[in-house]
Amino acid sequence: MENRDPIYVWWDIQSCRLPYGYEPLRVHVAVKSAMRNLGFFGPIDYVAVAVKGWSYGDTLYRIETTGFRIKREYAWQSCSMFIRNNISEWMHSHEPPAVAVIISCDKGLGSLVNRLRVEGFKTCIIYVPAFTSDRLISVPNFSLLWSDVLANAPLVDPREYGLPLREVRAEAIYVHPSQKSVAVTVGMDLRVFDLIENRRVTLVGKSRRSCRKDSTNTRVIRYGASGKFFVCASNDGWVNIWSAESWHRLHTMVALAIAIRSNDSHVCYADTRGDVWVVELDGIDECKVSPSNKTARLLFRSSSIVTKLDFSPDGRYILSADGDFKIRVNVFPKKPLEGAHEIQSICLGHKASITCIAFVWNSEVTERFLSGSDDSTVRLWDISSGSLLHTCDISTMAEYIEVNESEPPAQVKVTDMCTIPNSSLAIVAIQRFPGILLLSCTTSISIKKVIHIPGDSFIPTSISLSGSMKLLWMVSRPSNPPVSKHPGVTRVKAMPCIEAELSSILGDDQIPGGTKLLEQLQGKVPTEDCGECSTRSHESGNV
Missing domain, CATH: 3.40.50.1010 (5'-nuclease)
Incomplete structure (x- = not known):
């Protein structure tokens, strides 16, 4: 019964x-x-x-x-x-x-x-x-x-x-600092392509416990500054550190946010309570899990959940953004396993979730960083004092944003941002905007150029700039709708950055790795779903 x-x-x-x-x-x-x-x-x-x-x-x-x-x-x-x-x-x-x-x-x-x-x-x-x-x-x-x-x-x-189809976004794209490989996440799928050997990478050492591809999404991916390590974090809290050379898993932890120090000596991660921990990476053997003595030590505590972590380029500071919309700057100690007790500054001003952090670091300007948020602003900060130097309101971009007639007016949100090395320029991606912004950031922020991506609507959800080749990689949202069971089919494009200026979009055959890379990273839609996806994409305003 x-x-x-x-x-x-x-x-x-x-x-x-x-x-x-x-x-x-x-x-x-x-x-x-x-x-x-x-x-x-x-x-x-x-x-x-x-x-x-x-x-x-x-x-x-x-x-x-x-x-x-x-x-x-x-x-x-x-x-x-x-x-x-x-x-x-x-x-x-x-x-x-x-x-x-x-x-x-x-x-x-x-x-x-x-x-x-x-x-x-x-x-x-x-x-x-x-x-x-x-x-x-x-x-x-x-x-x-x-x-x-x-x-x-x-x-x-x-x-x-009576609701519109929900926009499905590609989570992230990240390119190796020396452009040896490029990684893309689309929902539950993590795709890595080796640009040296021109093949898709197979991650070695996956476990059912830490990489449940069938039930969770890969949320964050990033390389260490030297390109030695690759980190991926899933939505269920598991974080894996991989060798970016052999692609063997080296270490697994539980975290909501993660950052690797520029010299690859330490990794920091935040747990669900707002505690930030530090693990030494020195001495991790290639192709083996980290030794048992590589235990995590408490670095500092935050008053709320930490959503973003990042190290300054010189490794002196570690920045944390939290659920209270503030950014905390801690001095990274010489003996980190004893804790980071010195708070350099607290940056207050954002009124919604902080989505990205990028550093303005060159021969003329140092100790400044940018933050993007869901509150329609990009803000320039001084690291040492925590002073807000300037706020750039990007809500003026609303006229360029793609919306459906059935949807309410679009809110302008900053989805991703990166800075061009040895310059005072930043590249910004905005939700539903088919292009990118080039910002000039010295003592204030100004929009230097609005770059529309030609052809079919390509809305970057994540961007990454390779340090050596000066190539801007972009990924757009999946083209198949949320009611499909098949993995997302996304699109990848690249744009040269010559003398701190963005050039024209590369053709498919001009992208490093060519059409083989695009086939592996972009995915495919099964033949039986093509007609259905096309119709629903048209109805929802997606391409």
């Missing part, structure tokens, strides 16, 4: 995040399907808890459309506390055997879940393994992986809810 007991769901959005590109409309279907598979068919009440002031785009609106009640708290820790308090109150007004489903990585839930079971309630924890203790998942009646719950959900067409 089917169990018809009512089901109550609490979801901590901050600790159990959606993979990039995942349609939020699928979440309620995913949870409902998971509960049906466990034998529970009762009515479901959904509550999602988010951080007030955090930029979620249209995610919360889409979740709310499917029946979720949204609660906002002031900090990430407050989300966990709200869920605990709300469940405690819920227990007094509901009778067993109602079903409590908690989607969270809060390690402090163990005693509460145990109390629920003792009083006769059915309990289920849905969690991310990298951030959850074994003790927590052993307490409830059922425990499920968040990635598996999401992956097993049926597809949803947003148009059935």
Whole structure:
């Protein structure tokens, strides 16, 4: 006989995040399907808890459309506390055997879940393994992986809810400093191409635990300044460090943000609590995992979740951007394993999530950096004092942004940015803008040039400049829609940077690696989906 007991769901959005590109409309279907598979068919009440002031785009609106009640708290820790308090109150007004489903990585839930079971309630924890203790998942009646719950959900067409198809973006492109290889992420797919041997790279040492290609997205990729190391971070929190020569995995850790020092001596990473850790990379043997004595040491603590980490080009400072929209500059200590206790400056001014950081570092200008944000600004800062030197409002670019008539006016967001070495110029990519901006950054910021990319709409979602060849690599969003099960088909283009000036786009046969590189990095759409993808792309404004 089917169990018809009512089901109550609490979801901590901050600790159990959606993979990039995942349609939020699928979440309620995913949870409902998971509960049906466990034998529970009762009515479901959904509550999602988010951080007030955090930029979620249209995610919360889409979740709310499917029946979720949204609660906002002031900090990430407050989300966990709200869920605990709300469940405690819920227990007094509901009778067993109602079903409590908690989607969270809060390690402090163990005693509460145990109390629920003792009083006769059915309990289920849905969690991310990298951030959850074994003790927590052993307490409830059922425990499920968040990635598996999401992956097993049926597809949803947003148009059935009266909403436009959601834009799916290629996450990142990063080129080796000496242009020996180039890497692209598209959703769950990580593609690396060796430009020296002219072939696609096979990463050696993948494990099911750390590289679940079938259920999570690769979120961040980057090379160390020397090109010795390659780092990739997935949406479930696992970070892998690879040799960029043999492509063997050297080390695995859990992190939300990561940075490698310019001399490749240390790697720093931030966990879910806002703690930033440091690991020594000296002495890591090629083709082997790091020795057991390469343990992580606490470098410093942040008041909220760290979303970005980066070292200054000279390695003297480590910068962290957090969920409170501030940037903290720490002096990187001579003995980092003893902690970084000196805060150089705090940079305040952004009003939304900080998406990118780039350094203006040349013979005339040093100790300055740029930050881009969802608040439609690029800001120039002094590292030593934390002073805001200038703010460039890019909302004037709204007239160039591609939107559908059915969508609200587009908000101008900075998606990526890089600086041209030995100059005061920066290259900026903007959401939905089919081109790039060239900014001049000395004591102030000015738009030097607006560069439109000719031909079919090519909207860079990520850009990377090789240090040696002075070639700007760009990747655009996937062309297949979010309702397709097939890997994203993206587009890659390159543009020479000659004497700090951007030239014309290279043809496919002129790009290093040629058509073979493009075939490997861009992907292919199955023949049976071509017509459907073309139609939906046209309807959603995507190409």
